[in-house]
Amino acid sequence: MSQTLVSLFSSRRRIKIQPYIYTLLLTSLFLPAVANAADITQQLHYPRQLRVMPEMRDDADTLLRIAEQQLQQQAPSKAVDSLLKALELYYFKNDLKAEGLAFDLLSQAYIQLGRFKEAEDAARRRLAVARDTKDLRGQVFGLNNVGSLLLQQGDTAPAFEAFAEAVSIANSIKEIEGQGLSLSNLGLATARLGDYNKAIKLYENALTYRRQTRDPIALANTYNNLGEAYQAVGDYQNTISTFGYALRLAKMTRDRVNEYRAIDGLVTAHTSVGRNERAFELLAQRLELAKQGQDLGEQLITFESYAQFYEQQGKYQTARNFYERAIVISRTLEDSKKEIYLVDRLTRILKK
Template structure:
């Protein structure tokens, strides 16, 4: 009888011994009936096995020799106790309220409906809590299934259990005679269905490998419910209601952590607790392992664990306690991959961006788009990847860490293929953002795969918006993989996009990475180009002194390298920065030097840009006549070369100058046209600028209501673009009074 109860919960003698505090030898002796147990030992066994009062009495009777022949559970179905095979429920089960209710409703709603079997597959990645959810729900449903609960681990991700063996286990638990060696699977399944017919039994099939493994285990009548967990979709099962489990919400993760570690400890170190939870990425198993580490190390504070988890190279090592580990759980799925899938998984782990589209992944893996799509779908099917949107794939952070641990040949080449592909795609988009080419000579960064082509400006900017976080990651990956030429060229190409969207932090970060890569390889051309971009963004971040230092270095390196276009750009940006610092004489000197070089080299874009900058200096000096003249010359050049983006920016300047000169109607006209152009070009940063300046001009022109309306529109545009100036403008608008005639950013 003791052996039957032990096997019912699926434990070995060693596992039972550990749970009840009785030696393995003693349990072996009891199961072989060589010695009668002490009553205290029986009590321990009862508690460990979760026996009800009737089962307890039968076990005591058997141990004292007072059991009747049919009390041992071997007399057949009529005399057999109802099987209670569910593993113990978690005392600290947390969250999953929606999924718990959904599974309960599915298991309860269709009972007794003719011809219907309720099947509910709970699918998700390893460690996401599928088994915990199934067991928790199963315990809650016990009153609805008085004839018992059957449970089997199908070991789908290791060595899958044979259906005939599981059937035999179930038949024994139901009081039936063991299957004979000569019985076929069909015959054994028929006996099983006979035993469960017209009985209310909950059947939990944990970790199913596929539909073929599950089908023989399904009952044939409508009084039973079947709850299946699997890492696969089990698409071959008909009538299955699928419930996908994702990671836990931050709130539920914190609650679980508190229940294990203690609310007082978490309250004492809230920031460290959140750092631990962020490192765990919402994966329930990881949260449990982190909490268990604190339990196992009483001298540790939560900060100790948070600091250890911050080291990505040791992250999975830290999430391991005794025989349980996040790495081991992930390894179960990884071991079942084909060689091609395993190689793709390892190479994808070298990518640090938030996600990848199929075309980008094809460049990384050096496979066709069709083959790549198939591999990515296979990895997503076993939850080693997620698919946040069609044809786009992403890692859970812990899975990415595990993937990056896997050895693979050709990883540097793979990263170069991907980042080179991104470089060429950005190059294809840039003509829609600037009228003059940057002439970066991309031949050395050729990815070997065709870049994307864009139908128009809208498509190009939409792709850049979609991929901007990946493009920032591409710079970092290229720098880390030794692809210095790509690491510095990408931020140079992306400068106009960062300017368009006001992404100053991304611009500064990528320039710093590109500069380090160019310096490491002694590439003077790369250094001067990236220093120029870095100087441009630093002044926009309110760091003019740092900007000037970068740009002076850029001028020196450009001259040494003989890169005239870079020298012109550096002098131009240096003049702008001097102007922001209040050094107008230095600004004029730098701009005039750049203007002379531009005219010698017939660089029309640079000439127009420098005229605009000189106009700005004249404006700051109060010489509105010269400011307007310079600005009109710049506008004519940009219009002639077809640079509508910069032409619209010059219209902003003309409006501001006319307004300062007291010609408010002309200012309103220029600024209204500038707003229209920026809106057409989807330049939200400059559109917001123009709207604020237009609002000022309207107020000064005796139209305060219209002016305030334009300020409000500017705020809406900033909010839509996640503009860093949004808070400043919102605060300024809160202080507006009927007497307010101007706002500044």
Template sequence: MNRWCLPIGVVHLTAPVALYAGVLLMSTTALSQTVLPANEPIGLEQQLQIPLNNNLQGEAREQADLLLRLGGQAHRGGNSEKAIAYWQQALDLYQQIGDFEGLGLTYDYLGLTYADLGRYPQAEESLRRRLGVARYLRDFQGQIYGLNNLGTLLLQGGNLDAAEQSFTEALEISRTVRNQEGEGLTLSNLGLVAAQSGNYLEAIKRYKEALVFRRRLGDPLGEANTRNNLGDAYRALDQHRDALGSYRYALQLAEDSRDFPNQFRALRGLARSYTIVGPEPLALKALNQYLALAQEQGNQSEELTSLQLYAEFYVVKGDLSNARTLYEQAIALANALGNTQQEALLRNDLAQILYERGDK
């Protein structure tokens, strides 16, 4: 078995942007889901000047690789803490034998999982160490991905200047080594920095540049993600017609590739823009598609979002009675899911509805 083909599955982030590396990390919110292919298999003999005829060292490497795989299995089973424990053991072994490739991959997994758990200082430390390994090995692809991961984490923390610096360095390396996948991804991430800064025109420019590479390389997941980002930027500027075009394209790409997160994002954007500019039947069609997809996937969090979207639709249409009913249903579901933050926001929205109706 090739030791470098060790996917650990899909990690869900609550932050607005996604990280990636040898694993796939996805966002559950509206801004982005960023996906890049895993590193190509790397030959140790080519990368490391380590004698391979040492039996103890060979056994240690095999044990470390096994621990890496066991961590992946634990992660897929939903036990992130157990996965971290396995990867920490693997890390110790890779350090003992000087296996820098193993170290880099393990730091990736640890950093991304710490981020998913909200343990951002540990995530940042792991991702910086991963980047250091890539620089030591002169692994330019690893540097591009590492800088994007680090920049994404910084963006999540609201450190826009540092995030932009990280992405800019990744862009320079991508262009120097002609890594078009990295260039497309980094341009899209720079668009996110601009959007989060409120500079939506710059964001649109970056997203359009990114789309050139994502179309050229036949990357439907990346293209759907960037088109959703583009739609979000247009919608922020109240350019709903342009937003609708971007969301429709993203939805088609996501449906063709069974990319459910980007389907939800595109339908969410379509519902909100059609709610503003019409026609009303298309807004309801997008809402119905959203709810059907959530139920098909058994995704109650997205069902909660669909109820909120329906309520927003009826508020805009002035049907406060229906809006109240839907907010009450959404509050009940949020309570059942233990989502106290969302429940509080929904209760605030409902209070506004009751105030406007003059209800107690």
């Protein structure tokens, strides 16, 4: 007879997390996906008569290192298997700190698999470990992980509460990295709730801490968030300068995610004020970047952006050509949803 992970953990400690926190990485973070697989509490079993051997800790640590390598090699399914086995061993060794690390990695693995509900469950358990061990820094990052996953799934209000709690804890221990991260995420949730002016203040506050950590990727992410908030309130001067900061930082670190985000923000901003030549230059940069990286997904997005750019100017034949190129890539990627959308846009143009 076997026992599941949920009963296994509840028999030793109760997870003291408020329900409102649970109703990730990420702009543009991530698009929500439905997790159809079984919950991890139904996956992890252990034999009732399992003996705790002296070498068990070494075995668990080895499994953890293997899982890290598997994640780096984009083999998340294998990483899940390794981590579930490691968690069994850590449980019997009563090693909460190691359990916390394993749950962190497990959450990452499920994110790579697109199984966000299970990723959220693992993130909650990592947070529970941090609470049980009174690890305040771990609680800050655990709350941010849970909040990010909730935000991705459209649960904005509980995500806001998680980020707000993270800000409070980070401030209490003066954890600079945690303060910057938590304020930036709280700004993101605030923007999702429609209060862009408040979000701008939160992002600006976050920047004061993120500059101190000298993490250009984190800094570029917050600048992009701030640029999107300025864009939402129609402040195009600040929109352009803020996205410009993000773009320079992203180029410096070869941070492609933030580089694409900054370019997209700048294209929209320049187009909105009639600076079409600059928008065209940026689109050309985007396409070259996507080609260099042999990234078909980003090439598709770029062709679609070109099509929209020319459609707005009434140059329907050129727009049609770019929509057709985007459709070809969507078929190559077997992205039927995107293909249907692009075909609809093309059909509309043909009627003009």
